[in-house]
Amino acid sequence: MDLASVIGYLMCFVLIIISIMLSAGPTGIKSFIDAPSMLITIGGSFMVVFASNTIESFIAGLKILPVYMKAPASDTASIIKQIVELSNAARKEGLLALEGTAREMEDKFMQKGLLLVVDGTEPEMVKSVMEAEIDTIDARHKERIQVFEDLAAQGPAWGMIGTLIGLILMLKNMSDPSSIGPSMAVALITTMYGSMLANWVCFPVSTKMKKRNDAEITLKGIIVEGLMSIQAGENPRTTEEKLKSFLSPQQRDAYEAENGSGSAGGE
Structure with missing residues (x-):
């Protein structure tokens, strides 16, 4: 679980509740709950984004x-270590010796690339x-993140639409001045x-997922660079130093x- 995400969400909620209670007391929270307003703002925002996709x-x-x-599950350092181990094995036993290791890999992206190299x-072409697969992954992730970016854009707009509806209804019923304030x-x-x-729900999601996507694309670029080095028969130590430059x-x-400053074998 990402503690920053959970703690950030919870603390925002807690701070809002505390602020309301300090200003209006415990019963003041009821003043901020209105079902029709939720339907207009949240329902309208979601339905517009739904219609756009x-x-x-x-x-x-x-x-x-x-x-x-x-x-996030991926660890750049562990991926580099794995690539260096593959490089050492390929240098000592040849590329064909990596086929068994490749078929047991959990990382399907690295598995696919390594099998292409072994073949x-x-x-x-590799x-x-x-x-091409990296570009496809990047485009797919951005399409999904865009849903939350669109929700963040629509939230304030539908909030204003709801406010305008409320003002219109208020102005049409001006016979009772005491009702104007409520x-x-x-x-x-x-x-x-x-x-x-927009700012409490959608903005944190879209911002963090963009950063995670960038990190994943960089990691997959490291994998490609490492596989190219293995296929070229580069010295494992050279491969390690090259990949460490991404850290x-x-x-x-x-x-x-x-792992030590020079964990790769250099025979």
């Missing part, structure tokens, strides 16, 4: 919410196939719901502390 792409987009709550596919308050609740939908200084220090 196919059913499949809309559902696929919503499915990234539980993914957002989970910590003797031309390097240019790189072309792998980069009616205005209800009209403004939709604006609050729209802002909360941040902190990640590089941690990698070297765990």
